[in-house]
Amino acid sequence: MSQDKPKEPRLINPRPRTLIDRPSHFCPGCHHGLIHRLVAEAIDYFGIRERSIGVASVGCSVFLYDFMDTDVLEAPHGRAAAAATGMRRAQPDKVVYTYQGDGDLAAIGTSEIIHAANRGETITVVFVNNTNYGMTGGQMAPTTLLGQKTTTTPYGRDFKRDGYPIRMTELLATLEGVAFAARGAVNKPANLRRTRELIRRAFEVQLKGIGLGFVEVLSACPTDWGLKPLDAIKRVEEELIPYYPLGIFKDKKEADHL
Amino acid sequence: MAEAAIRAGCRFYFGYPITPQNEVAEYMSEHMPEAGGTFIQAESEIASIYMVLGASVTGARAMTSSSSPGISLKQEGISFLAGQELPAVILNVMRGGPGLGNIAGCQGDYFQATRGGGHGDYKTIVLAPGSVQELVDLTGVAFELADKYRNPVMILADGLIGQMREPVVLPEPVKHLPEKDWALRGAKGRPSRFSRSLILNVRRMEEHNWKLQRKFREIEANEIRFEQYLLEDAKLVVVAFGSAARVAKGAVKRLRKEGLKVGLFRPITLWPFPHKKIRELANECSEFLVYELNAGQMLEDVKLALSGSAEVFFYGRPGGVIPTPMDVAKIIGSRYYQRIKRKAK
Ligand SMILES: Cc1ncc(C[n+]2csc(CCOP(=O)(O)OP(=O)(O)O)c2C)c(N)n1
Numbered sequence: 351m352s353q354d355k356p357k358e359p360r361l362i363n364p365r366p367r368t369l370i371d372r373p374s375h376f377c378p379g380c381h382h383g384l385i386h387r388l389v390a391e392a393i394d395y396f397g398i399r400e401r402s403i404g405v406a407s408v409g410c411s412v413f414l415y416d417f418m419d420t421d422v423l424e425a426p427h428g429r430a431a432a433a434a435t436g437m438r439r440a441q442p443d444k445v446v447y448t449y450q451g452d453g454d455l456a457a458i459g460t461s462e463i464i465h466a467a468n469r470g471e472t473i474t475v476v477f478v479n480n481t482n483y484g485m486t487g488g489q490m491a492p493t494t495l496l497g498q499k500t501t502t503t504p505y506g507r508d509f510k511r512d513g514y515p516i517r518m519t520e521l522l523a524t525l526e527g528v529a530f531a532a533r534g535a536v537n538k539p540a541n542l543r544r545t546r547e548l549i550r551r552a553f554e555v556q557l558k559g560i561g562l563g564f565v566e567v568l569s570a571c572p573t574d575w576g577l578k579p580l581d582a583i584k585r586v587e588e589e590l591i592p593y594y595p596l597g598i599f600k601d602k603k604e605a606d607h608l
Numbered sequence: 609m610a611e612a613a614i615r616a617g618c619r620f621y622f623g624y625p626i627t628p629q630n631e632v633a634e635y636m637s638e639h640m641p642e643a644g645g646t647f648i649q650a651e652s653e654i655a656s657i658y659m660v661l662g663a664s665v666t667g668a669r670a671m672t673s674s675s676s677p678g679i680s681l682k683q684e685g686i687s688f689l690a691g692q693e694l695p696a697v698i699l700n701v702m703r704g705g706p707g708l709g710n711i712a713g714c715q716g717d718y719f720q721a722t723r724g725g726g727h728g729d730y731k732t733i734v735l736a737p738g739s740v741q742e743l744v745d746l747t748g749v750a751f752e753l754a755d756k757y758r759n760p761v762m763i764l765a766d767g768l769i770g771q772m773r774e775p776v777v778l779p780e781p782v783k784h785l786p787e788k789d790w791a792l793r794g795a796k797g798r799p800s801r802f803s804r805s806l807i808l809n810v811r812r813m814e815e816h817n818w819k820l821q822r823k824f825r826e827i828e829a830n831e832i833r834f835e836q837y838l839l840e841d842a843k844l845v846v847v848a849f850g851s852a853a854r855v856a857k858g859a860v861k862r863l864r865k866e867g868l869k870v871g872l873f874r875p876i877t878l879w880p881f882p883h884k885k886i887r888e889l890a891n892e893c894s895e896f897l898v899y900e901l902n903a904g905q906m907l908e909d910v911k912l913a914l915s916g917s918a919e920v921f922f923y924g925r926p927g928g929v930i931p932t933p934m935d936v937a938k939i940i941g942s943r944y945y946q947r948i949k950r951k952a953k
């Protein structure tokens with residue numbers, strides 16, 4: 351029998367360089383942290399940390415600058431896509447990405463995202479859909495599912511009063527300026543791996559100048575859903591994914607002007 | 609104004625159409641590309657102010673322009689610019705209000721401009737041109753002040769100046785723009801940094817507020833501008849700004865010919881307001897007449913400045929009515945006769 355020394359443990363998946371090493375302030379079971387990591391991995395993958403500028407939105411993700419080791423602008427609620435536009439035009443050789451919640455992007459900031467997308471701003475948009483307003487205590491968002499109880503839909507969302515949950519990715523995919531539009535989730539390893547690819551591609555279309563790269567990520571908010579982390583993950587699978595199908599809705603291979 | 613902005617090194621213009629200032633955007637759309645800059649017609653005033661913010665945070669000189677209702681929409685953004693200490697120039701060509709109002713010349717946005725306008729404890733530097741030439745000159749000043757103090761600057765013009773055509777002398781293009789070591793341009797060879805206005809810790813938020821206030825006191829100490837016209841021996845001082853001052857000047861000229869000792873004081877910076885200077889004028893003269901194209905807004909600042917040390921009479925025309933120098937001369941003249949001639953008898 352050989353007396354080999356036990357092998358040094360090897361980290362299979364070390365912390366990405368772009369992700370700052372500090373304790374997460376998110377609630378237990380929240381998916382924001384995982385999604386931050388995927389964005390950081392994509393930035394590392396392309397080696398663009400030093401020329402990336404992030405735009406944080408108002409919501410639970412507002413402290414993006416505490417976690418991402420890139421320059422970050424904290425944009426006002428809903429205005430990330432407009433601020434990113436100004437930035438993109440002023441710094442044409444930089445990489446600009448926004449990170450926005452569903453209240454931020456699909457309610458107050460709908461106009462800004464639609465028009466930034468329609469202009470084909472070469473930016474990357476990471477859209478975190480947790481079907482409610484996390485930071486303000488779990489009110490209804492435009493993405494809240496029918497029947498879902500929130501603090502402002504105590505009897506459940508009713509389409510007659512509140513309208514229907516909005517599918518932003520499908521909507522944005524119809525716009526010419528959008529190069530890439532996809533939806534992913536991080537509720538299980540297979541989905542997480544796929545979402546990593548999607549976010550990477552959303553940066554790639556920017557780097558290639560094809561247009562706006564958009565990734566929606568279905569995200570658990572156990573605190574405001576009133577669920578235990580594991581049940582929240584289950585809800586993503588059983589309730590969110592059936593209404594918000596995962597997949598790529600658009601993937602332009604080259605820019606229109608090429 | 610648009611050409612002056614380009615010559616002042618502004619390379620980013622974001623706007624949304626509204627009368628009476630569309631000429632600015634139209635000019636920018638034609639000439640910004642020649643200057644290697646960017647013109648975007650945004651989807652709203654809200655988006656355009658945040659495009660300005662996004663360009664400004666990278667260190668670029670950026671501006672937007674609009675008129676009253678559009679400026680109301682930009683106020684949230686102006687508050688963020690002030691909170692995050694970002695330079696920007698905002699042109700407001702005021703029109704009649706409230707609401708949609710009309711497109712005539714009006715000065716109804718004085719309060720909104722000089723009191724901060726948006727939420728929170730902040731000030732916007734406010735410059736009020738009295739002619740097209742001065743609008744051109746103050747445009748360069750606006751970009752300088754915005755960068756110097758890292759604060760939004762508003763040029764408060766009105767529909768009258770907006771629609772006036774006058775020959776102007778344009779400034780030479782600026783060659784050197786200030787270094788901005790705070791700009792976000794990617795963390796190359798340095799630690800990453802951020803720009804924000806959210807400060808949850810109340811003590812730190814208070815500290816930040818005091819820091820802003822110290823800056824505002826410094827601006828008050830250094831940047832007050834005004835014009836004095838025939839004030840040396842004046843027994844009645846007319847106080848007016850912008851195009852109202854222009855009309856008032858005509859009236860003063862006319863009355864002087866008739867032998868009335870009247871003069872004009874014209875604040876050029878509406879914030880910081882020349883309180884001290886007005887208070888000093890009261891040492892020599894006890895009669896003031898404030899004339900505005902609104903129902904009495906700068907009037908409050910004049911009264912504050914005088915704090916009871918002189919009599920203040922107000923003549924105002926809100927809603928876009930622009931009296932002629934003759935009308936204004938009549939008002940000033942009759943006040944003069946009532947208060948000064950009669951006393952002398
Ligand atoms: C103009 C404005 N309106 C409202 C708010 C309050 N507000 C803060 S966060 C938020 C909702 C955030 O929800 P979401 O975008 O879904 O992000 P999450 O917190 O769920 O990650 C709201 C309404 C604000 N900050 N500014």
Ligand code: SF4
Pocket residue numbers: 375376377379380381382410480484485570571572573574
């Ligand atoms: S409230 Fe929801 S979205 Fe916000 S940190 Fe907690 S779990 Fe995450």
